[in-house]
Amino acid sequence: MIKSLDGGMTMDKILIANRGEIALRIVETCKKLGISTVAVYSEADKEALFVKEADEAFPIGPPPVQQSYLKADEIIGVAKTSGAQAIHPGYGFLSENADFARKVREAGLVFIGPDEETIERMGDKIESRKTMQAAGVPVVPGTDDGVATLDEAKQEAGKIGYPVMLKASSGGGGIGMVLCQNEQALSQQFQTVKNRAKAYFGDDVVFLEKYIENARHIEVQIFGDHQGNIVHLYERNCSVQRRNQKVIEESPSPSLSEDVRERLLASAVEAAKAVHYKNAGTVEFIVGEDNSFYFLEMNTRLQVEHPITEEVTGLDLVEWQLEVAKGNPLPITEQHDIETTGHAMEFRLYAEDPHTFMPSPGSLQKLDWGNADGVRIDAGYQEGDQVTPFYDPMIAKVIIQAENREEAIERSKTFFAQVGIEGLKTNLPLFKEFIESEEFKQGDYHTKVLADWLKTHKGELAK
Amino acid sequence: MTEVKAAMAGTVFTVNVSVGDEVEAGQVIVVLESMKMEIPVETESAGKVTSINVNVGDFVNEEDVLATVEA
Numbered sequence: 001m002i003k004s005l006d007g008g009m010t011m012d013k014i015l016i017a018n019r020g021e022i023a024l025r026i027v028e029t030c031k032k033l034g035i036s037t038v039a040v041y042s043e044a045d046k047e048a049l050f051v052k053e054a055d056e057a058f059p060i061g062p063p064p065v066q067q068s069y070l071k072a073d074e075i076i077g078v079a080k081t082s083g084a085q086a087i088h089p090g091y092g093f094l095s096e097n098a099d100f101a102r103k104v105r106e107a108g109l110v111f112i113g114p115d116e117e118t119i120e121r122m123g124d125k126i127e128s129r130k131t132m133q134a135a136g137v138p139v140v141p142g143t144d145d146g147v148a149t150l151d152e153a154k155q156e157a158g159k160i161g162y163p164v165m166l167k168a169s170s171g172g173g174g175i176g177m178v179l180c181q182n183e184q185a186l187s188q189q190f191q192t193v194k195n196r197a198k199a200y201f202g203d204d205v206v207f208l209e210k211y212i213e214n215a216r217h218i219e220v221q222i223f224g225d226h227q228g229n230i231v232h233l234y235e236r237n238c239s240v241q242r243r244n245q246k247v248i249e250e251s252p253s254p255s256l257s258e259d260v261r262e263r264l265l266a267s268a269v270e271a272a273k274a275v276h277y278k279n280a281g282t283v284e285f286i287v288g289e290d291n292s293f294y295f296l297e298m299n300t301r302l303q304v305e306h307p308i309t310e311e312v313t314g315l316d317l318v319e320w321q322l323e324v325a326k327g328n329p330l331p332i333t334e335q336h337d338i339e340t341t342g343h344a345m346e347f348r349l350y351a352e353d354p355h356t357f358m359p360s361p362g363s364l365q366k367l368d369w370g371n372a373d374g375v376r377i378d379a380g381y382q383e384g385d386q387v388t389p390f391y392d393p394m395i396a397k398v399i400i401q402a403e404n405r406e407e408a409i410e411r412s413k414t415f416f417a418q419v420g421i422e423g424l425k426t427n428l429p430l431f432k433e434f435i436e437s438e439e440f441k442q443g444d445y446h447t448k449v450l451a452d453w454l455k456t457h458k459g460e461l462a463k
Numbered sequence: 464m465t466e467v468k469a470a471m472a473g474t475v476f477t478v479n480v481s482v483g484d485e486v487e488a489g490q491v492i493v494v495l496e497s498m499k500m501e502i503p504v505e506t507e508s509a510g511k512v513t514s515i516n517v518n519v520g521d522f523v524n525e526e527d528v529l530a531t532v533e534a
Contacts, residue, residue, distance in 0.1 A: 393500075
């Protein structure tokens with residue numbers, strides 16, 4: 001490996017193993033740093049913005065992800081022939097695939113992320129619970145190991161106390177977890193969850209956790225380097241969800257006392273230290289009504305919602321990832337030198353029916369973002385593009401930044417009043433109404449807030 | 464005859480019935496995958512499945528007839 005004068009390796013060309021807005025986001029930082037970029041794309045994306053913006057682009061197969069963006073060996077092959085020294089996996093796809101990270105390393109390339117052992121350990125929910133427990137990080141009360149039979153599950157659930165969450169150990173992204181209110185529900189769901197876990201993740205190990213009611217989902221951005229430095233970049237509240245997936249995130253978290261925030265951030269750093277974490281990671285916590293908090297999982301990649309952290313800290317997280325991947329220390333190693341100012345919110349704009357949350361692929365006949373202040377748009381599409389059924393329904397991330405939360409909400413209202421999208425259904429009408437709600441304004445909302453609010457406000461969305 | 468149609472474009476994730484099966488109204492005939500989400504496609508009326516026009520992995524467009532059910 002070639003060493004540069006500052007101690008790190010030379011990295012002047014990287015391959016981006018992803019698509020859409022995150023591929024563009026990575027290209028943007030590379031341009032700033034003078035690093036050339038190699039895109040790979042499926043047939044469905046040949047006209048996509050990220051393909052045009054990258055310095056080089058190579059087709060890797062038909063639209064379905066199994067035949068394109070998940071083809072690890074082909075992607076590594078393109079990296080080798082194009083002369084890239086590293087691969088950035090973005091989020092989703094191969095980003096949390098330990099085998100891919102291992103293959104990248106064995107091919108003599110750098111995987112821009114943590115090492116494969118960490119990905120593997122944190123990808124297994126039972127294993128990550130054990131690791132965190134051993135490190136003194138609080139975990140949700142539940143079974144230490146997988147539950148093999150329904151009888152065992154019933155017995156354990158009785159000890160934990162209903163309601164319980166039945167979860168696939170290899171699950172993620174809201175898939176492979178079911179809330180069971182009582183023993184009858186557990187009996188009905190047990191085999192289904194096992195089957196789905198097997199089908200989706202190739203592993204049918206399931207376990208039980210106590211269901212924390214009226215909980216908030218708060219996560220902490222952490223960063224580590226090869227020199228052993230670990231810092232946090234503060235928290236994000238991701239409690240506005242639909243189908244167990246995030247819709248609105250904000251930083252800092254509203255309605256979190258300074259004392260609880262400090263303990264949460266310290267726990268996240270402990271969690272990262274427990275696995276000698278390198279590069280960007282996120283420690284997710286569930287925070288109960290009584291402010292007790294528990295480790296939920298660790299995401300070993302850049303998060304979708306990383307821009308709100310960038311807006312409040314003023315840091316470029318992709319740049320930090322590249323520095324760590326080169327072998328350089330974190331750009332800032334002293335925790336007290338990392339500060340936040342103001343407030344940022346992210347709205348995930350999805351091509352979906354705002355009532356049923358059903359996907360709505362189609363053509364973006366009109367895409368007008370307006371000109372409101374304090375708005376950053378991370379979009380993978382432009383006017384005239386097709387949003388295809390092959391990939392997730394996110395059209396763009398709308399990031400709104402202001403001096404404080406109240407002003408951020410005001411700026412959001414201005415933005416949503418101006419934006420115009422035609423050609424497919426989106427969740428815009430939902431945002432317009434929801435940001436006016438008392439539940440959102442008060443800021444002490446929990447993960448069921450959107451579902452509960454929809455029950456009583458469906459009529460307001462009708463038009 | 465009832466035509467079981469795709470509500471949106473997507474890939475066939477599972478085919479849950481076979482030709483000749485007796486099905487009830489509301490029963491899931493095919494599950495489509497679109498935008499990383501499973502979309503169950505149900506039959507509006509009960510009867511016998513007379514044809515299945517798709518296989519797992521096929522790409523279908525909105526309004527494509529996936530199967531037919533004869534009362």
